Amino acid sequence: MINDYLLRLAMELKATGYSFTTVTPATHARVNSRLKNAWARNATDIFGWSRPFKEGIITPKLFEAMRKADVLDTYGAGWISRVRASTLRGQLFLHSAYPTTASDAIFFGPDTYRFANAIAQCLSGDVCVRRAVDIGCGAGPGAVVVALERPQAAVFAVDINDMALRYTAVNARLAGTTRVVAQHSDLLDGVDGDFDLIIANPPYLLDAQERTYRHGGGSFGEGLSLAIAGLAKTRLAPGGTLLLYTGTAITAGTDRFIASVAQIFDDSLLEWHYQELDPDVFGEELDEPAYAETDRIAAVLLTARRARS
Structure with a gap:
């Protein structure tokens, strides 16, 4: 690798x-x-x-x-x-390199910094992490931050993009984190077991070219984020945490993503918190036909925790 x-x-x-x-x-x-x-x-x-x-x-x-x-x-x-x-x-x-026009390009930007800071904040307290996974790891910053904060944890970095896995393997080695495992997986297919920490910064835009690092699917880019939120119900260990950094399209003052999240967690044992981190990101996307009715795209952080029993 x-x-x-x-x-x-x-x-x-x-x-x-x-x-x-x-x-x-x-x-x-x-x-x-x-x-x-x-x-x-x-x-x-x-x-x-x-x-x-x-x-x-x-x-x-x-x-x-x-x-x-x-x-x-x-x-x-x-x-x-x-x-x-x-x-x-x-x-x-x-x-x-910029511009990231290739279908298998690995993106890194301001979202990455906010994501990493959110992970570090989450782990600043007494949070036990034995097994963690970064879903859609990209260049691996999320996995590396977890591995540096919890050196004894087994950290999986999964992606469907083999180029991402190659970069992650190099970046993890460069950071001196020896317990990061880069593995090909669509969401968590082929990755066994529960996790004390699931983190993700998935694509959340509607991309006309459907490039892997940008296209989130669904009606306004929320498809992959909702799929990851759903995994928290079945793949978090007791006491485990989901940390999902994503974006949502706000239309007529309404955030449809949070409504969908509420439906997913309605009958679960998860306690969850939702926070808008930045009210206006990727404003240039509003020129695209897919966002013709959208007021803005916001960066949000979803945190969900499974009860210990």
């Missing part, structure tokens, strides 16, 4: 002290459109802003690591990287 050359590239980049906070695609496009940003001037421009670069911008050692990892594409008189690197909570994560 581990791509040794990709891991060596990540280690080489991390050793330089590299740091980059990933912004929204809309902000990224605006910043990159400035004339002075047409070509990279340093490693941050190459691996963070996904700008093309010419010879001599990075050290020969780092360039050779990119070549061996097979992440270079030619671009005019220079090259451009197919991988991107972001830092989060002191760790470095490789993921797909």
